Amino acid sequence: MVIGASAGGIPVLLELAAALPARFPGAILIVQHIGAHRSYLPELLRDSGSNPAVHPTSGQVLERGTLYVAPPDRHMLLVGNHIRLTHDAKENHVRPAIDPLFRSAAIAHGPRVIGTILSGRLDDGTAGLLAIKACGGLAVVQDPEDAQEPGMPRSALDHVACDRVVTRASLADTLVSLMREPAGMAQEIPPPLLEEHRLSVGEPEPMDDLDNIGVPSKIVCPDCSGVLWSLSGKHPPRYRCHTGHAYSLQSLLHAQAARAEDALWKALRVLEEREYLLRSASQDDEAAHIALHSETLKKMIRAK
Known part of the structure; x- marks a missing residue:
């Protein structure tokens, strides 16, 4: 069970x-x-x-x-x-x-x-x-x-x-x-199921054998950024990459959403850091300009 x-x-x-x-x-x-x-x-x-x-x-x-x-x-x-x-x-x-x-x-x-x-x-x-x-x-x-x-x-x-x-x-x-009920008759294991099981435990060469059970999609794996294969004949749709990550359609959408949110937070952090650096650079430039102007005035006063 x-x-x-x-x-x-x-x-x-x-x-x-x-x-x-x-x-x-x-x-x-x-x-x-x-x-x-x-x-x-x-x-x-x-x-x-x-x-x-x-x-x-x-x-x-x-x-x-x-x-x-x-x-x-x-x-x-x-x-x-x-x-x-x-x-x-x-x-x-x-x-x-x-x-x-x-x-x-x-x-x-x-x-x-x-x-x-x-x-x-x-x-x-x-x-x-x-x-x-x-x-x-x-x-x-x-x-x-x-x-x-x-x-x-x-x-x-x-x-x-x-x-x-x-x-x-x-x-x-x-x-x-x-x-407690007797088991039914044994059935032949569907070859794609056996192939996917072997892939999930890393037995064959994944990049070659994925072609036996699916086709490359236009989507990348949210975990490793490798290409996802769309598994043939699966309902609901399922996907697998050559490193072994596998997704149902719902779990893939969920993982993509999490990755997108993470990317947005990272982008916000970078923008805030850039704003801070630009403000610091602006303040440093202003301070340098004031110091230079002050030094020039001092020299003029001494000359007189």
């Missing part, structure tokens, strides 16, 4: 931990947008419920009945039954991001994966949920009306054929019920 949450997600996760039965029959991997800040979420989840919760280490083997929380500033991926932590480029302007986990889980476990999107802004997780569905897994989404921040759930519902729409109150029972 993989869960993605952002703003407004922690209260839902704590209620989920409290409602889950002890030794539930599966592992839960959680990405809560936290950035590089210290996270106490595993401790909070342990205190709320009866199951262990940890920040995993890279290479750790999954165990049933355990909640694994992506550590700060690390993407959390699944490779078989092992967890892989990376410091690869941000996706959707965040690290940890939801899409890399969901994408890797879909590739590793296909129809055995249940993906869940909870409260959050923008649309991280939508592409990952599409990947889970493409590989035969199940999609669960919190009702936007029940979410503190409806953006992520709304995007998921708008673009993914979701299997369940839940509230905070029904989330735990729904997930436990789904985990």
Whole structure:
């Protein structure tokens, strides 16, 4: 089970931990947008419920009945039954991001994966949920009306054929019920999905292999100023640069807005500094002129 949450997600996760039965029959991997800040979420989840919760280490083997929380500033991926932590480029302007986990889980476990999107802004997780569905897994989404921040759930519902729409109150029972159902038939992994996963972990040569899944756009990456490739056949539109940064359309617009605001503040700072320097230069010139005039008057007085 993989869960993605952002703003407004922690209260839902704590209620989920409290409602889950002890030794539930599966592992839960959680990405809560936290950035590089210290996270106490595993401790909070342990205190709320009866199951262990940890920040995993890279290479750790999954165990049933355990909640694994992506550590700060690390993407959390699944490779078989092992967890892989990376410091690869941000996706959707965040690290940890939801899409890399969901994408890797879909590739590793296909129809055995249940993906869940909870409260959050923008649309991280939508592409990952599409990947889970493409590989035969199940999609669960919190009702936007029940979410503190409806953006992520709304995007998921708008673009993914979701299997369940839940509230905070029904989330735990729904997930436990789904985990007890038999998995569907394994499906072939779509080649573009596999290619993007390989790109996100830096396995092929990105500048060559990006051409296999997209075309160069006329837009630069807000994080590194490299060219963004527009990924083919993606709805909603998605973009990726050769250094690994990836964006949904909403996250790209958000990142561009942040970059534009930063540029405006820098421009204002430069203009204010230039004004100060010009005023200083003007005052220095005026002082020098007065000193020269005074010295000339003194010489004239002495001569008389």
